[in-house]
Amino acid sequence: MVTIPAAYLEHLEARVAELEKEASAARPWVPGVQGEPDKGEPDQGEPEAQIEDVGEAVSSSPQLSLARNRGMDAGNWVDFNSLVTETMNSSYSEVSNGQDTVLAPRLGMESSLGFPPNIPQHLLGIGLYPVSHLGNSASPFDMGFKSIPQPIGSAFDDSTGETSPELKVLYANIYFANAQVQWPFLDEKKWKIWHNNYHSDDYASSYEGFFLGIVYAIGALLYGAIQGNPVHSACSTAFYNAAMVHYPQAIRQPSMLLRTQATLLVILYALHCPFTKDISDLMSSALLYCTSAMADIKKMASISSEEDAENGSDTMIAEHTFMACHILHEIVELGWDRPVSASYKSLDDKVNLRSSHLNQSCRVLIKFE
């Protein structure tokens, strides 16, 4: 007979009551705090901060705060969700939000894939978006625009093939503030150079076009999840489709590391996408490229000087790519039924062997025998 300690049952009841209280609260609940990371404090359960004020809650939102820190100045807050909802079914019209007058184009793109289900308003949580004012922008990633970038039904202008640059910057900021932090395998500096130098003609048939588009696509997905607005999902699909046109060029690049990163990005998109994508096959490809990339790096390290091998930035990117590949692999293994073929098992063995050589400081990759 199994007995449950009474003390634990009481603890459980308290947790359930806490959850119910939070769910019925009028204001959104924001977990986590902004501040110094833990420094060895003993585990006291869930030390989440209680935010008392909605404004503070919004300001403290990790996602929007980080996006703000990348250039969006805090300004007047506008209920972006309501603004877009009002204009979704209307023609091109002026909408005054009391602060700025913005133009809201009519949604023209019908998505055959459908939209995510409507989320009840009280569960939208953080649905506010700051209206920035033009500031001294040192970089294109400073969000110094005056009006809210409206997500357009068609992500691309049919006449010019271009899309709203502010929207791209917004989505890119969301990606680097959220996804890049958790999956730090993309070379952010290199990506921003591609973005800043982008001209549609140059990247029309190049692999850089893939990396740009997929980041916008993932950023749009994340932003749609934050805002609860299906319009961003539609934009994401458009960016994804455009990126995949260049995916074959990306995975034909000589650099196995680049091929791995490209495939991992598609996997990240698939993980967040409201509609199922073929993750299992993508993961197999990623494993193949990743093991080849690590073999190449080891070969180069053995013939390069010690100084070259310690090129910090490239080494870190390679290590993070391998680690991200390994982590994603376990996530996919846990969640998807995969046939275990001999070739897959061979890749799994190689990944397992290399991961066992990575010590906690993550500096052994280049040096292992």
Place this chain on the structure above:
Amino acid sequence: MYDISSQLPTVPSINSAFGHLFRLRKIQASMRRHFQRRENSADIDQFAHGQWSDTIKSSLDLWRKEIPLYGNRSAPFGYLQPSWMKKLYDYSVVILMQEKRWFLSPDDVQLILKAVTEVCLSFRKYQEARQAMCYTWSAVSNPRLLLPNLC
């Protein structure tokens, strides 16, 4: 088995949080590969002993104990946050218990109950907070994986 080297950074950073996650996934990889070998082996008895699972459980407990050292509370909500890492620990415990599901002791049942409850409560909390990095297929499929263990 789990060498806590003096080379470990003392100030948590995003990279060190990522490294800590990597270590958990290595433990999970050990479990997965063990299960796969067991499925393919004619000799079931060699996998029936509790010693292997006790070793893995110790590794998981040690990993959980180190979360305050590496979890990054200032990172955008997701895997790098301490609370999310604790959730991953609970998932891992339930996965581990699958290996013993025909030989569960009362303590094991309590362990599973606690882990599954924590995961379900946490999942609901993150869902209502609309944390973008939680909106993944894996976040949805993992609770689905755990529900049969409740029954």
